[in-house]
Amino acid sequence: MTDVLTFSELREQAIALRRAGKSRREIQEILQIRSNARLNDVLRGEPPQPRTRRPNAKDDLHARARELRQQGLDYEQIATELGVSKSSVSLWVRDMPRPERLSYEQCRRRSADGVAAYWARERVEREAARAAVSSAAASQIGQLTEREILIAGAIAYWCEGAKNKPYRRDDRVTFMNSDPQLIRFFLRFLRSAGVEPDRLVFRVSIHESADVATAQDFWLDVTRADPGQFRRPSLKNHNPQTVRKTVGTAYHGCLRIDVRRSVALYRQIEGWSNAIMA
16 A cells, blocks of 8 residues: 555555554554554654553653643752652653742752651651561560569669769669659569569659659659659759750659668679679
8 A cells, every 4th residue: 555655645544543543553554554664754743642552650750750840840859759760850851841940049948848758758667667676676575584674674773773983882772764664664673673662762853944743743653652752853953045855744854763771682783783794
């Protein structure tokens, strides 16, 4: 057929077939066009019908890239946003007009928005990864034996508790911390070490500008101790020039735990810690 039709006639028929929804292969067979180059010539400028276009896994990215380009983003910003290469972005949007140059303030604002969007996604992913590792680690520990409680408690005390100094011997157990979980564990350790609850004395240490009464109630709930075991809170002077993060309703100060008649217990903790670290 190609031998008897002029180029214009061939092109007219090819375009008609294209608009009728025929694929390139079908047009080649109907018009007996044997060369891909010839087919390209007769179809030049005629886009394929949407229903004949093969789906592409990156169609959504392609459309999103064009949206972002219309919003004024450059190639690098679009590539970062979509997680694709700059060459792909260039291929998808190179027919679009170049956006107007942004002002310095607009650039700063867009950069800040981009960073915020990145961390909004990244923070969720990192938190999920952190939780997965933490959960797996917790399953490795399982239920602690009494011996393991003594080991862990001795190390916790040697890190956070009061210890003898070369210039001052003071064999007594005093532990202070702001973490309620660590306070609960230390109380569990004391029970495993044979310390009766009535030997414990508690004192809240907190800034004078905080809600002292609420903090006292908070530590009472954590320890489940008798209110009579709590001494008057120790108040720290408030320095308004210091920028403190420990403020608001989440701030409860520190809790100090003193164990009465604890000379023998202190020496035991010292021995346990030395044995563990040896």
